Amino acid sequence: MVSEEEIRARLERAGQSHLLRFWAELEPAGRASLLSELALLDPDELREHCQQAAAACAREQGPLERLDSRMQPVQPEFLGSVRKSDPQTLQRWEEEGFHQIAQNKVAVLLLAGGQGTRLGVSYPKGMYRVGLPSGKTLYELQAERIRRVEQLAGHRHNTSCIVPWYIMTSEFTLKPTVEFFKENDFFQLDPANVIMFEQRMLPAVSFNGQAILERKDKIAMAPDGNGGLYRALVDNKILEDMERRGIEYVHVYCVDNILVKMADPVFIGFCVLKGADCGAKVVEKAYPTEPVGVVCKVDGIYQVVEYSEVEVETVQRQDESGNLVFNAGNICNHFFTRSFLQIVTREFEPLLKSHVAIKKIPFVDEDGNLVKPLKPNGIKMEKFVFDVFQFSKNFVAFEVLREEEFSPLKNSDSANKDNPTTARQALLAQHYRWAVRAGAHFVDENGVRIPEQPSILGTKNPPVLCEISPLVSYFGEGLEVYLKDEEVHSPFILDENKAKLLEKA
Numbered sequence: 001m002v003s004e005e006e007i008r009a010r011l012e013r014a015g016q017s018h019l020l021r022f023w024a025e026l027e028p029a030g031r032a033s034l035l036s037e038l039a040l041l042d043p044d045e046l047r048e049h050c051q052q053a054a055a056a057c058a059r060e061q062g063p064l065e066r067l068d069s070r071m072q073p074v075q076p077e078f079l080g081s082v083r084k085s086d087p088q089t090l091q092r093w094e095e096e097g098f099h100q101i102a103q104n105k106v107a108v109l110l111l112a113g114g115q116g117t118r119l120g121v122s123y124p125k126g127m128y129r130v131g132l133p134s135g136k137t138l139y140e141l142q143a144e145r146i147r148r149v150e151q152l153a154g155h156r157h158n159t160s161c162i163v164p165w166y167i168m169t170s171e172f173t174l175k176p177t178v179e180f181f182k183e184n185d186f187f188q189l190d191p192a193n194v195i196m197f198e199q200r201m202l203p204a205v206s207f208n209g210q211a212i213l214e215r216k217d218k219i220a221m222a223p224d225g226n227g228g229l230y231r232a233l234v235d236n237k238i239l240e241d242m243e244r245r246g247i248e249y250v251h252v253y254c255v256d257n258i259l260v261k262m263a264d265p266v267f268i269g270f271c272v273l274k275g276a277d278c279g280a281k282v283v284e285k286a287y288p289t290e291p292v293g294v295v296c297k298v299d300g301i302y303q304v305v306e307y308s309e310v311e312v313e314t315v316q317r318q319d320e321s322g323n324l325v326f327n328a329g330n331i332c333n334h335f336f337t338r339s340f341l342q343i344v345t346r347e348f349e350p351l352l353k354s355h356v357a358i359k360k361i362p363f364v365d366e367d368g369n370l371v372k373p374l375k376p377n378g379i380k381m382e383k384f385v386f387d388v389f390q391f392s393k394n395f396v397a398f399e400v401l402r403e404e405e406f407s408p409l410k411n412s413d414s415a416n417k418d419n420p421t422t423a424r425q426a427l428l429a430q431h432y433r434w435a436v437r438a439g440a441h442f443v444d445e446n447g448v449r450i451p452e453q454p455s456i457l458g459t460k461n462p463p464v465l466c467e468i469s470p471l472v473s474y475f476g477e478g479l480e481v482y483l484k485d486e487e488v489h490s491p492f493i494l495d496e497n498k499a500k501l502l503e504k505a
């Protein structure tokens with residue numbers, strides 16, 4: 001263990017000696033835990049981090065350097081689209097994707113280090129149940145989608161294949177996530193193919209550049225943003241693990257989207273056939289001011305501009321035909337080749353800018369009292385996963401259908417959107433559409449058919465309850481065998497057992 005003297009000297013060098021101001025009052029256990037926390041912080045990095053945070057915050061509060069006039073939309077030739085492509089093209093992309101998956105060249109990587117503050121839970125978001133009839137959590141749905149996509153690729157290519165699942169957690173989420181997976185027997189995945197690793201944490205900093213103590217013996221730390229991925233890949237030798245497994249393509253996604261199509265063969269195939277090193281899935285924005293980032297070019301270079309970084313006039317701008325100019329909403333689903341990730345981690349990571357989040361950070365005041373501030377009092381510095389797009393040599397964007405692929409769980413039900421209810425509705429409406437398209441007829445308790453709404457969107461409750469296990473169907477495929485001309489009652493849960501029964505019947 002590093003000695004108290006050594007830590008004092010380091011903090012002096014970093015200009016952060018105040019972090020030991022309650023030392024005399026601490027019990028041995030508190031002293032030990034504070035020392036071990038401080039021992040992890042490099043003094044030069046700590047000094048720079050605190051100075052940068054204060055400087056970036058001062059800049060933010062001054063006149064904003066607006067991006068608006070420098071933005072251009074994605075050029076059509078770099079934008080693939082599910083809606084605008086013919087079935088043969090979509091099929092070619094899908095085949096290519098399955099071909100790559102079957103050769104064990106595709107991995108999925110989940111960004112799950114966030115704290116779920118807006119959702120208002122103290123456990124990892126992936127463990128959240130949105131209230132589906134099956135009671136499944138987000139993690140369970142995702143695990144089942146991986147198993148299904150492995151099966152589908154395996155059947156097509158007469159092989160058995162693995163899509164490894166890399167899960168980036170943080171100090172907040174690692175332990176509960178590991179425990180949850182163990183309790184659930186890794187949802188029948190082989191634990192050797194579920195690789196959890198931790199992103200770094202950074203101290204939260206006051207407006208005058210001082211790291212904040214959240215207790216007398218603890219610094220207020222926050223994960224370094226989803227762009228902390230690139231350092232975490234290095235810290236945990238993840239790219240080496242991918243290389244050993246022969247992974248060439250990585251689908252990175254955010255934990256909160258209940259409709260996420262993991263290792264989506266169509267997206268993977270599109271990116272591979274376009275020779276892309278980096279790609280992003282997008283959806284048309286639901287309304288001009290929707291709080292999503294937009295994929296666009298700034299000064300000719302691809303990037304995502306977050307909704308908070310532009311004027312409302314810019315997000316509302318329309319072209320001659322009345323379409324939004326900046327309409328490529330980022331859904332935090334990215335494609336990277338392993339070699340691109342290698343270049344990024346080796347050369348470009350230090351160039352990624354830090355974004356400033358001004359937050360209310362609980363702290364101990366000079367007298368040692370715990371304070372929950374009512375106004376923002378500090379800065380968290382975060383990197384963003386998409387800030388590497390600028391280094392891509394061949395970037396592509398891929399527009400998918402919102403109702404099939406995007407419904408994020410950001411807020412609790414006290415907000416009116418992106419909450420557990422909207423997520424549940426989006427999934428159940430999707431499963432209802434699939435069932436109806438496969439030929440199912442829902443009937444009421446008297447055997448009378450309930451009028452069908454085959455195109456119902458996820459913004460409304462479907463007329464009946466229908467949930468389909470991802471182990472039976474991943475994107476609506478293969479349901480006719482069970483459902484064609486079948487009369488079914490609500491609630492209808494199509495899991496593997498039910499599927500076997502229906503197949504026999």
Ligand SMILES: CC(=O)N[C@H]1[C@@H](OP(=O)(O)O)O[C@H](CO)[C@@H](O)[C@@H]1O
Nearest residue numbers: 226291292293330331332384385408
């Ligand atoms: C840094 C980052 O990845 N921001 C993403 C991410 O936003 P969060 O508000 O950080 O969850 O997910 C959004 C989609 O759910 C996407 O629009 C946005 O650009």
